[in-house]
Amino acid sequence: MPAEEFVAGWISGALGLVLGHPFDTVKVRLQTQTTYRGIVDCMVKTYRHESLLGFFKGMSFPIASIAVVNSVLFGVYSNALLALTATSHQERRAQPPSYTHVFIAGCTGGFLQAYCLAPFDLIKVRLQNQTEPRAKPGSPPPRYRGPVHCAASIFQAEGPRGLFRGAWALTLRDTPTLGIYFVTYEWLCRQFTPDGQTPSSGTVLVAGGFAGITSWVAATPLDVIKSRMQMAGLKQRAYRGLLDCMVSSARQEGLGVFFRGLTINSARAFPVNAVTFLSYEHLLLSWG
Numbered sequence: 001m002p003a004e005e006f007v008a009g010w011i012s013g014a015l016g017l018v019l020g021h022p023f024d025t026v027k028v029r030l031q032t033q034t035t036y037r038g039i040v041d042c043m044v045k046t047y048r049h050e051s052l053l054g055f056f057k058g059m060s061f062p063i064a065s066i067a068v069v070n071s072v073l074f075g076v077y078s079n080a081l082l083a084l085t086a087t088s089h090q091e092r093r094a095q096p097p098s099y100t101h102v103f104i105a106g107c108t109g110g111f112l113q114a115y116c117l118a119p120f121d122l123i124k125v126r127l128q129n130q131t132e133p134r135a136k137p138g139s140p141p142p143r144y145r146g147p148v149h150c151a152a153s154i155f156q157a158e159g160p161r162g163l164f165r166g167a168w169a170l171t172l173r174d175t176p177t178l179g180i181y182f183v184t185y186e187w188l189c190r191q192f193t194p195d196g197q198t199p200s201s202g203t204v205l206v207a208g209g210f211a212g213i214t215s216w217v218a219a220t221p222l223d224v225i226k227s228r229m230q231m232a233g234l235k236q237r238a239y240r241g242l243l244d245c246m247v248s249s250a251r252q253e254g255l256g257v258f259f260r261g262l263t264i265n266s267a268r269a270f271p272v273n274a275v276t277f278l279s280y281e282h283l284l285l286s287w288g
């Protein structure tokens with residue numbers, strides 16, 4: 001099983017992640033809290049109360065973990081394509097796989113990465129939603145002191161299953177939308193590249209960026225539900241399941257609730273995925 005794809009996926013995931021984290025924090029807060037009037041309001045309040053550091057809450061952990069998850073995504077994707085089409089990453093420019101194969105491989109990668117991602121994503125969302133300013137004397141300490149403490153507290157209170165809260169919604173979110181992700185990327189690359197040639201860096205940036213946006217647009221409704229189910233059990237109300245969360249969110253807040261965070265998700269998706277694909281392709285090219 002070729003391993004370079006896993007390593008390239010890890011490095012490129014980490015690079016994309018740092019760039020996207022501030023957007024991600026604003027997104028999670030907008031989706032799960034009702035105190036903000038919009039993106040700008042949330043940014044201003046976060047900056048005022050918590051300084052720039054507020055935007056980077058919960059980042060050290062994703063860097064180590066979500067980057068590994070990205071490596072599962074790209075590694076499984078590439079190896080699934082190898083199994084389906086008997087072509088390696090290098091051979092695929094000359095013999096491009098069909099979009100059906102790309103979609104199936106993307107869904108496979110998406111499905112497997114969702115399981116690795118679930119506990120890390122839960123911890124990220126919980127930490128991002130702690131809006132207390134850092135270490136102010138006299139103020140009550142935040143519930144979680146950091147990622148390890150957060151994981152341990154959830155584990156203690158709810159057992160290992162607690163760490164997989166929202167995992168089902170996450171799997172439903174990621175399986176089809178990562179199929180869409182790779183199909184969009186491949187399709188755009190092929191539009192701007194003469195047959196059999198390697199796409200230029202500019203093409204990879206644009207195709208990666210739009211692949212990220214398309215995939216996130218499709219993923220946003222379930223992203224909202226996922227984040228809410230992950231917060232359930234804390235301040236927020238508890239839901240009986242995914243469907244209950246969907247129905248009661250829509251009843252209370254209208255259908256618009258499913259598009260919360262769409263703008264910020266898209267704004268984040270472009271740079272993150274442009275950089276992820278560019279570094280992924282470059283690393284694989286340079287390793288021959």
Ligand SMILES: C[N+](C)(C)CCCC[C@H](N)C(=O)O
Nearest residue numbers: 174177178215216219269272
């Ligand atoms: C499938 N879904 C849209 C959720 C994610 C697709 C893009 C993944 C990328 N690591 C990012 O964070 O943007």
